[in-house]
Amino acid sequence: MVSPSSQSPEPQNRLRVPKRPSQPVAIQIYRPASEMRRPMQLFRRMGADLLASRELAWQLMKRDISAQYRESFLGVAWAVIPPIVASAGFAFAASAKVINVGTTDIPYPAYVLMSTALWQTFSEAVMLPMQKVGAARMMLAKIQFPREALILAAAGQVLFNFAIKLLLVAGMFLWFRLAVPPSIVLAPVALLHLVLLGTVLGMFLAPLSALYQDFQKGMQLLLGTWLFLTPVVYPPPSGEGLFGLLVRFNPVTPLLVTTRELITTGTISDPQGFWLVSAIVFTGLPVAWVVYRLAMPYAIERFSS
């Protein structure tokens, strides 16, 4: 006779999964009133959500990067092909005297390659938050998770893509036997400011673009024009004309130029401009964050059903 106690437990009754360690139970209250009316609570939540979103952002970033490169034959090469094509095109045009650019600090192809990589990093930083929110619409409408994770994942992906482009730039430096100044150690700081500027813009626009497709399309168009108002394929103009003025007041100019200068020459031509724009970025960041956060439920309620 088999006694009942010697029977192995039913697999369903295993419940091997331990209950999560009993944390203090979080009480959430959802009210109709604007969260701006309880700013302290809002800021506490923002901090908590930012912390909580790191892990998720990492998972999302891994997921998106591997998805981005998995389903294409050329894979990672897509990060480096656009700057190569752009720089080859412009170098050819310049050598054939189709366009006339001034003299650059470093050989022109290297200059264009490097600047295009930086510009594309900026433009990705603007576009990716919008694209991420757009792609996550289903998820946003159905699961509650810290919305900050999408932005962090977007920023992470921008940096990852830049890291790949960096290999290309390094190759170019070796090819042209260019010396690297010690100031290059400061370049990541400047680059971060450039990425943040893009992210701030992207964050402002992300919930709106979830409502109106027009924002994303319009931004794409704007970036195409913006490129030519930024010293990417030409050196910073010294002239005062309308064009010179536009380039000067373009907020991307000081950040992009400074990053490039830190990598190539080591002498910064416009430190005031750099710090001014950086100041704007760092005040804009929390504002954009609050707007993004508060606007999200309203965007979600319009596209979900």
Next chain:
Amino acid sequence: MTLVAENTQAMTAPKDSDVVLSVQGASKKFCRDFKSALFYGMQDISSEVLGLRGDKNDKLRKKEFWALQSVSFELRRGEALGLVGKNGSGKSTLLRVIAGLIKPDVGSVMVKGRVAPLIALGAGFNPVLTGRENIYANMSILGLTKEEIDDRFDDVVAFAEIPDAIDSPVRSYSSGMQARLGFACAIHTDPDVLLIDEVLAVGDSRFRGKCFQKLHQLRESKTAFILVSHSSHTILTVCDSSVYLLKGISKGYGRTPEIINQYEKDLFTEDTNISNGFIELDPNRKSTSNGLDIESIFFRDHQGKIVNTPKTGKEITLCIKCKSERTFPKLGVTVVVKKLADGGETILSMNCMQDGKLLSINSGRYEFQTRIEKLGLLVGTYLMDIYIKDDGLYYLDSFETFRFTVESDIFSNESLYFQPRDWAVEPIE
């Protein structure tokens, strides 16, 4: 309904520490017009950011309507609440407000602990990535750390029963497989409140059974849940109390059998104007008579009194009044009962010839009676088809979709039918 009154009183002071979810007068307005909806969206965003939006936004703007209006209820640890209502009655909207995905316009929602919404299965799945990668992404969206997921990974795969497919892209999964994976991810996150919106309808019946078993287990470990389903049987089986939504308004809140009864009654009163549980047929409804015509169909209780609603477990007699023009020595009566909701499947079929009883009549008026000593049908609305044949072969008359509702004083959750029974205990020498 008294329960509503009681509960709304209790709501004002949620002292009970076991309450994990309390919804108080929640309302939500929507706009069907796409252009205006976007414009209102921008308007709402601006007033939210500028702090202008208050706690009472009860004015409808042009083209807006209430998708949810003053809904209140509460849920305690380990409780299961059913949510029923027609399509578009606001069930999913209510769940989305509870999950904090959208903000209420009036009222408030208090949640204690973690909410896992299962509003759609596999919402976070990326079709390009493998099942394994998606489990990690999906469960971290639901709020777990990598270590916690590592811990549960095997259980999730075992529950979803897709060990072979775990390393192939989710795109190659069948929809049932995706559903399994999504459900497995959600229930392995140990939520305090689980919101289930019709997701159990997919998947084969074995998997459904497994899900219900798991839900039962979760309830015992004090997880509360809200279940949305169009299957009255599912709700009756799983939930003790239910909320019935009609056009965003809570029409009832209380014990499930009563709520289901009310819901099913409402569900079908609009599209049929025949009376409920009693019908008198138009003598001219047929162009030709086969010699026997049904005049009326109704029920009598144990005292012979005509009643409209039979009661579960009580004696009831189905009566069919007929007029006959000649002699029929061998009449056969067939009665088929179908459940109105749940796809109208047949649940009872009775035939007097099979029961070894042939009825014989001469010309004149008769009342056929089918006496049922203890009715086995549970609460709900049913359709009855009646066929009368001569010698079990020649069609004489029939009536289809006679509608009636069964009421009950018997608590019969988790049963498919009522089994008449007696209990006893006997001493053994």
